[in-house]
Amino acid sequence: xxxxxxxxxxxxxxxxxxxxxxxxxxxxxxxxxxxxxxxxxxxxxxxxxxxxxxxxxxxxxxxxxxxxxxxxxxxxxxxxxxxxxxxxxxxxxxxxxxxxxxxxxxxxxxxxxxxxxxxxxxxxxxxxxxxxxxxxxxxxxxxxxxxxxxxxxxxxxxxxxxxxxxxxxxxxxxxxxxxxxxxxxxxxxxxxxxxxxxxxxxxxxxxxxxxxxxxxxxxxxxxxxxxxxxxxxxxxxxxxxxxxxxxxxxxxxxxxxxxxxxxxxxxxxxxxxxxxxxxxxxxxxxxxxxxxxxxxxxxxxxxxxxxxxxxxxxxxxxxxxxxxxxxxxxxxxx
Amino acid sequence: xxxxxxxxxxxxxxxxxxxxxxxxxxxxxxxxxxxxxxxxxxxxxxxxxxxxxxxxxxxxxxxxxxxxxxxxxxxxxxxxxxxxxxxxxxxxxxxxxxxxxxxxxxxxxxxxxxxxxxxxxxxxxxxxxxxxxxxxxxxxxxxxxxxxxxxxxxxxxxxxxxxxxxxxxxxxxxxxxxxxxxxxxxxxxxxxxxxxxxxxxxxxxxxxxxxxxxxxxxxxxxxxxxxxxxxxxxxxxxxxxxxxxxxxxxxxxxxxxxxxxxxxxxxxxxxxxxxxxxxxxxxxxxxxxxxxxxxxxxxxxxxxxxxxxxxxxxxxxxxxxxxxxxxxxxxxxxxxxxxxxxxxxxxxxxxxxxxxxxxxxxxxxxxxxxxxxxxxxxxxxxxxxxxxxxxxxxxxxxxxxxxxxxxxxxxxxxxxxxxxxxxxxxxxxxxxxxxxxxxxxxxxxxxxxxxxxxxxxxxxxxxxxxxxx
Numbered sequence: 001x002x003x004x005x006x007x008x009x010x011x012x013x014x015x016x017x018x019x020x021x022x023x024x025x026x027x028x029x030x031x032x033x034x035x036x037x038x039x040x041x042x043x044x045x046x047x048x049x050x051x052x053x054x055x056x057x058x059x060x061x062x063x064x065x066x067x068x069x070x071x072x073x074x075x076x077x078x079x080x081x082x083x084x085x086x087x088x089x090x091x092x093x094x095x096x097x098x099x100x101x102x103x104x105x106x107x108x109x110x111x112x113x114x115x116x117x118x119x120x121x122x123x124x125x126x127x128x129x130x131x132x133x134x135x136x137x138x139x140x141x142x143x144x145x146x147x148x149x150x151x152x153x154x155x156x157x158x159x160x161x162x163x164x165x166x167x168x169x170x171x172x173x174x175x176x177x178x179x180x181x182x183x184x185x186x187x188x189x190x191x192x193x194x195x196x197x198x199x200x201x202x203x204x205x206x207x208x209x210x211x212x213x214x215x216x217x218x219x220x221x222x223x224x225x226x227x228x229x230x231x232x233x234x235x236x237x238x239x240x241x242x243x244x245x246x247x248x249x250x251x252x253x254x255x256x257x258x259x260x261x262x263x264x265x266x267x268x269x270x271x272x273x274x275x276x277x278x279x280x281x282x283x284x285x286x287x288x289x290x291x292x293x294x295x296x297x298x299x300x301x302x303x304x305x306x307x308x309x310x311x312x313x314x315x316x317x318x319x320x321x322x323x324x325x326x327x328x329x330x331x332x333x334x
Numbered sequence: 335x336x337x338x339x340x341x342x343x344x345x346x347x348x349x350x351x352x353x354x355x356x357x358x359x360x361x362x363x364x365x366x367x368x369x370x371x372x373x374x375x376x377x378x379x380x381x382x383x384x385x386x387x388x389x390x391x392x393x394x395x396x397x398x399x400x401x402x403x404x405x406x407x408x409x410x411x412x413x414x415x416x417x418x419x420x421x422x423x424x425x426x427x428x429x430x431x432x433x434x435x436x437x438x439x440x441x442x443x444x445x446x447x448x449x450x451x452x453x454x455x456x457x458x459x460x461x462x463x464x465x466x467x468x469x470x471x472x473x474x475x476x477x478x479x480x481x482x483x484x485x486x487x488x489x490x491x492x493x494x495x496x497x498x499x500x501x502x503x504x505x506x507x508x509x510x511x512x513x514x515x516x517x518x519x520x521x522x523x524x525x526x527x528x529x530x531x532x533x534x535x536x537x538x539x540x541x542x543x544x545x546x547x548x549x550x551x552x553x554x555x556x557x558x559x560x561x562x563x564x565x566x567x568x569x570x571x572x573x574x575x576x577x578x579x580x581x582x583x584x585x586x587x588x589x590x591x592x593x594x595x596x597x598x599x600x601x602x603x604x605x606x607x608x609x610x611x612x613x614x615x616x617x618x619x620x621x622x623x624x625x626x627x628x629x630x631x632x633x634x635x636x637x638x639x640x641x642x643x644x645x646x647x648x649x650x651x652x653x654x655x656x657x658x659x660x661x662x663x664x665x666x667x668x669x670x671x672x673x674x675x676x677x678x679x680x681x682x683x684x685x686x687x688x689x690x691x692x693x694x695x696x697x698x699x700x701x702x703x704x705x706x707x708x709x710x711x712x713x714x715x716x717x718x719x720x721x722x723x724x725x726x727x728x729x730x731x732x733x734x735x736x737x738x739x740x741x742x743x744x745x746x747x748x749x750x751x752x753x754x755x756x757x758x759x760x761x762x763x764x765x766x767x768x769x770x771x772x773x774x775x776x777x778x779x780x781x782x783x784x785x786x787x788x789x790x791x792x793x794x795x796x797x798x799x800x801x802x803x
Contacts, residue, residue: 055544077550091506095607097600098506122608138506140544278600281504281546282730283514284592285574288583295576295583300732314583317683321585325610 056090056136059112065199067119068169069128070104076111078141083150084177085272085304088113088141089280092126096137099123100277102173102249102303103142104202113141116172116201121326122333143280144303147177147247148270154184162188163235163243164210165228165258167250171201173272174249175209182209189241190214191231193250197222229257236265243267248307252316259307269307273298273315276322289315341443342371344452349663353634356518356603359660360424360452365403368453372401374438375445382435383447388779389487391415393432393447400450409458412451413466417490417534418483418512418778420459420526423452425516426775427654459529466537469496474792477502477562479547479733482510484568484765484777484784486531489539491785497792498538500562502545507599510570511766511774514599515591517628519635523598548732553740553761564760564788567748568781571766572730576723577620581677586614586685590621590629590724597632613638614719618688620674621724622646625771627657629722630666640666641716645673645693645706669716671695671706677721687717727771737761745770754784762788 060072078088087102105114119125130136149157162181166174171192178188190210194200195218207213215223216231224231228250235241246269248258255271262269275287275298287298292309296302345361346352352359363371375397383393392411399408412419428434428448436444458464474497478485481503489499507513512527521527535541547553547569556562574589576582593611596602602611617633619626622644630640642661644651647670651658662668672690680686692712695704729746741749741757747768754762764780766772 077545081550095601097608126608138544140504140506140546140550142549143546278592278595279505279514281549282573282732283570284595285576285589286592288576290583295578297573300573300730314683317585318583322610322612325612329608329610 054135056139058130058132058134058136059110061130061132064116064201067128068116068199068201069118070114070116070172071127071130072105072107072110072112072114073136073139074111075113075139075141076108078139079106079111079113080108082106082108082113082142083146084180085147085150085173086142086144087280087303088115088139089143089277090115090127090136090140091138092123092130092136094137096126097123098138098278098280099127100143100274100280100299102272102274103176104172105176105179113139116169118169122330125330140280144299145301147180147304149177149181154186157181157184157186160186160244161242162186163191163232163241163246164188165191165193165232165246165248165250165254166202166206167193167228167248167254168195168199169201170248170250170254170272171206174247175202175205177247178206179209187211189235189243191216191228191235193217193228193231193254195219227257228254229261232258232261245270246307247271252312252319255307255310256312256316259310259312263308270304271307271310272303273305273310274303274319275299275315276319289318339370339374341374341446342367342449343446344449349660349665352519353631353664356635358522359519360449362456363449363453365405365453365457368400368405368450368457369403371446372397372450375401376437378437382437383432383445386431386435388431388775389415389782391419391432391451396454397445397447397450400454405454405457406462406464408454409462409464412454413464415782416778417466417487418530418774419451420455420530421483421512421521422775422778423448423450423455424521424526425773427773429655431775459525463533466490466533467494468537469494471498471538472496474498474563475500475561476564476566476788476792477556477560478566478568479553480504480510480568480570480765480767481508481531481541481543482512482568482570482765482777483774484781485510485566486534486539487778487781488566488568488764488785488788489781490534490537491782492788493534493538495785495789497789498540500540500542502547502551502556503541503543504546504569505599506543508541508543514595515625515628516774517594517598517632518603519631520628546732548736553733553737553758557760563792564762566754566781566784566788567733567756567761567763567767568765568777568784569730569733569767571727571771573728574723575725575728577674577725579674579676581679581685582723584677584679584685585683586612586719587677587721587723590619590625590722591727593629593722594625594632597636603632603636611636612720615639616718617641617720617722618643618674618716618718619722619724620644620688621726622651622653623724623726624653624657625726626722626724627653627661627666629724631661631664633720633722634664634666638720641669641718642666643669643672643674643688643690643716645671646695646703647671650695650703672714672716673706673708674721675713678715685718685721687715688721689713689715727766729767729770733767752783753787754780755787760791762791 057074193216278284282300290311396408396411433444600609601607602609617638676689693706699705748763750763754764765777
């Protein structure tokens with residue numbers, strides 16, 4: 001590691017310890033920090049590397065899996081304001097769409113927000129093609145309401161037995177939530193699922209901040225073979241695990257089934273809806289969803305809602321509104 | 335002599351041609367036409383047009399200069415009061431403002447003030463751009479929330495007087511409704527909107543895009559952390575209203591805000607851009623205001639057959655007469671005295687049409703308009719692949735909910751007096767966020783009055799300002 005990496009490491013040590021020193025002993029903090037640094041040796045503090053005035057600069061880019069990339073973006077105001085559960089809108093290129101992306105991590109000291117993007121269409125492909133050192137044309141946020149738990153005290157959070165379920169790309173936005181709770185001493189179990197081992201995201205990062213990590217893949221190439229709901233069922237029905245709250249983030253269909261299962265256990269659930277959006281500030285209404293029989297805007301009323309109340313079938317249908325046009329453009333352009 | 339020359343109407347693109355393109359409908363005056371029309375002005379000693387203008391442009395003076403061919407001077411005169419003349423010359427409802435009170439209009443036809451303003455502004459932009467006046471910096475910084483007409487005009491008046499305004503815009507482009515709302519064929523973005531905004535930037539107005547006040551920064555952070563001396567909230571109209579009828583969340587039902595934002599801000603009509611927009615073959619637009627007309631005429635240009643569904647009659651249409659006229663010329667159909675009661679599902683979650691009821695007009699309500707009532711047993715179906723809801727907006731709670739002590743009214747609009755003074759010291763508000771959706775020029779007027787109030791506020795001694803928060 002060159003000189004450029006030295007200063008930021010100290011800054012990171014300082015921040016993490018400042019947040020969590022009440023809960024853990026100093027030695028433990030250093031151990032945790034040491035581990036997280038070992039996991040991300042390439043992290044370079046954005047302020048040191050970039051200086052002011054280059055909002056949107058890609059400070060770091062890492063391929064996490066086929067077609068899935070992690071990027072740390074220099075956006076100091078967003079990094080400072082961001083809380084778990086929120087998202088940003090980004091645009092790559094003057095002709096690009098405004099794309100909502102849930103924040104996967106943020107670092108107020110370095111001034112960066114971390115985004116994980118999967119190539120699914122023209123716009124996400126444009127974002128993923130940007131290299132380290134290039135800029136996203138626009139980044140705006142943080143948008144949406146933060147997760148409800150950010151308003152609770154550490155004691156309240158510790159009194160809750162949490163279960164987080166992250167499916168596919170959803171593991172990335174689960175991470176800052178688990179990290180927040182862990183830093184406040186809460187006990188959090190996490191289920192991370194993917195199609196196969198190579199598509200599992202944030203495994204190591206998650207390990208460092210949760211009490212128990214359960215891996216599940218469709219093909220059994222890592223962890224249990226099956227779906228995230230199979231793991232939840234096993235934990236609750238076979239192993240007698242007791243939870244007070246489930247948070248599920250992932251594909252709509254996964255959230256639907258996790259919410260249903262949670263309801264069958266009389267367990268409150270929270271889901272984070274990745275709807276269509278244009279402005280992300282409440283202006284367009286493209287993101288409207290039916291929650292408890294009422295129309296809500298995911299961008300300003302959400303993106304997190306009570307899983308038991310969401311009309312998932314409608315939400316899934318609405319996601320496909322522009323799909324034929326998007327597919328056509330994706331195939332027609334390169 | 336003035337009375338003998340008939341009012342000169344500006345040339346327009348042929349309706350059959352323009353319904354297939356997004357280029358501007360109105361072609362504007364030639365210099366000769368402008369000079370001739372300008373001679374019609376009687377140069378009233380007590381000009382009613384000026385008091386009818388929300389920003390009080392010195393109308394007879396700029397028209398007199400125009401009549402003599404001194405167009406650059408005419409532009410300078412307008413610039414004393416307005417920073418967006420090329421915009422206002424295009425989108426103001428002159429018929430109810432300046433032209434509405436023109437003395438010539440009593441017996442005959444009012445002076446075509448709007449088209450004159452437009453000509454002068456366009457001439458100035460193309461030949462001799464106006465240099466907006468500035469004063470030496472006085473060290474006072476004002477944060478303005480929103481880069482729409484209210485924010486821009488407030489910034490203009492502040493910059494002119496030595497204040498340093500910074501506008502924070504939530505979207506990636508400055509202009510607010512001028513960018514996302516009003517279509518290209520009424521208000522060209524690159525040539526008109528961008529150049530007027532660039533002119534303001536030259537006069538010292540800073541614009542930061544992608545900053546959402548209430549999220550990226552709060553109003554309090556602007557005052558405390560970013561050390562602004564005052565804040566002007568001009569965040570615009572807000573969230574689109576829906577009818578709350580069955581089927582409204584079917585695929586193919588969009589708000590006018592979404593449809594217009596995709597088309598205007600995101601340039602969905604231009605193949606170079608990635609933004610999708612869907613019309614299908616038939617589009618129904620619900621509503622009768624200017625936004626409904628903009629949506630209808632945009633959908634037409636995207637290749638659809640368009641019907642506007644409105645629950646009263648043509649007489650009650652809130653849209654400008656000119657907009658309705660243009661829409662009709664272009665082939666937009668109108669279904670008056672009809673009100674949707676359900677959006678119909680094609681069985682696959684997409685719109686197939688609207689179920690409507692016929693209406694009849696009853697007694698005038700508080701607004702003076704006759705209120706529509708349902709004709710029993712009059713249900714009928716209207717086929718449509720896309721339904722655009724253009725029903726107005728309700729206030730965006732983002733700023734009010736994140737600003738301690740900022741009073742809102744029952745509707746959720748920020749409470750502010752005519753000077754933009756709110757319940758919070760040093761925080762001013764104006765435009766649609768206070769009044770609910772209105773016009774560009776009314777928002778500009780609010781911006782100007784707030785600028786004056788901010789100047790008065792900031793010229794008070796420091797300790798007087800800091801007291802009684």
